[in-house]
Amino acid sequence: MLCPQKCGALLLLAVSLGVWAESPAPRQSLVVAGEIEAQLVDLGLVLKNVSLSYRINTSNMGRASLAGSAAVLSGQLRITADDLPLSASEQHSQDLELYLQDVELAEFFALADLPGVGGDGRLSGEIPISFAEHGVQIENAWLEATKPGTLAIDSKTLSETLGGRVSEVDLVLELLKNFSYDHLKLKFNLDRDGQLSMLLLLSGRNEEVDALQPYQLNINLQSNAKSLMGVFERVRGASSDLIQLFLGKR
Numbered sequence: 001m002l003c004p005q006k007c008g009a010l011l012l013l014a015v016s017l018g019v020w021a022e023s024p025a026p027r028q029s030l031v032v033a034g035e036i037e038a039q040l041v042d043l044g045l046v047l048k049n050v051s052l053s054y055r056i057n058t059s060n061m062g063r064a065s066l067a068g069s070a071a072v073l074s075g076q077l078r079i080t081a082d083d084l085p086l087s088a089s090e091q092h093s094q095d096l097e098l099y100l101q102d103v104e105l106a107e108f109f110a111l112a113d114l115p116g117v118g119g120d121g122r123l124s125g126e127i128p129i130s131f132a133e134h135g136v137q138i139e140n141a142w143l144e145a146t147k148p149g150t151l152a153i154d155s156k157t158l159s160e161t162l163g164g165r166v167s168e169v170d171l172v173l174e175l176l177k178n179f180s181y182d183h184l185k186l187k188f189n190l191d192r193d194g195q196l197s198m199l200l201l202l203s204g205r206n207e208e209v210d211a212l213q214p215y216q217l218n219i220n221l222q223s224n225a226k227s228l229m230g231v232f233e234r235v236r237g238a239s240s241d242l243i244q245l246f247l248g249k250r
Contacts, residue, residue: 032056043234044227045111047072052079073111075103075122096235098127100143105151105184108143111231112188112196113223116156121149121184129232135192136232145184151202152178153219175206175215182214190232196225 038050052068066081078099100108102122109117125143129136153176181204188198200219205211 041070041238043231043238045072045231047077072100073103073107075124076101094131096129096131098129100125100127102146103143105145105149111228112198113225113227114196114198114221116154117152117221119149119151119179121145121147121151121181123186125186129235131232132192136190136229137192138188138190138232141188141190143186145181148180148182148204149184150178150180151176151184171209172217172219174209175217176219177206178208179206179217180204190225190228194225194229196221196223196228198222 033055034053036050036052036054038052039048041047041050047070050068050070052066054064054066056064064081064084066079066084068079070077070079078101080097080099081095084094101124103124105121105123106118108123122145123143124146125141127138127141127143129138155173155177179202181202183201183203185201186198187201188196190196198221200217200221202217202219203214205214
């Protein structure tokens, strides 16, 4: 069914719906499933060419599963939810899995409100999101560079988080002004107050400091990630809009 329309943050292009029996009578259950296509979703972070599929089994009418994909920033996004609550009383509690692919490193650091951190390269990985009554939370998220690149961190940004002897701190500050990494991985959590805690794992070298000496570095970064928190709060709202669409209330 073609239905260009506005549904919350979604500019919908098409919605299709199917219903079929999944098990033989007399214990027959019905499956309601469909697909949604959207030209764009504006969550403070624009998603384009969005495609979502959903599935509701009448034997478990309180839950739905959701899968989708979209273009985001310079890369791609996949989203899955295996146990999405449909009742209004439970919609405050949702768990989603986001999978990012080939997003530019500098774009992600800007979204994470980490000024003074830049470079080149592309990141892919997994971001599990939990929506609870009192906010959004991310635990054990990770992104990894898909190939070697460079990382540049402003010394002021780093000096506030580094501990240790002055000579060691000065060396790390100098290395990360222009660090050529062979491997880069981010591990991060976001609490309900919007505080982002990130562990940056690096291996590589800085040719200006010592072209022959490889280094392995573990760097802790923190920020008040208001922009990122705002995006995920809008994800919660868009999810609720979709649920209303599933239930025929839009």
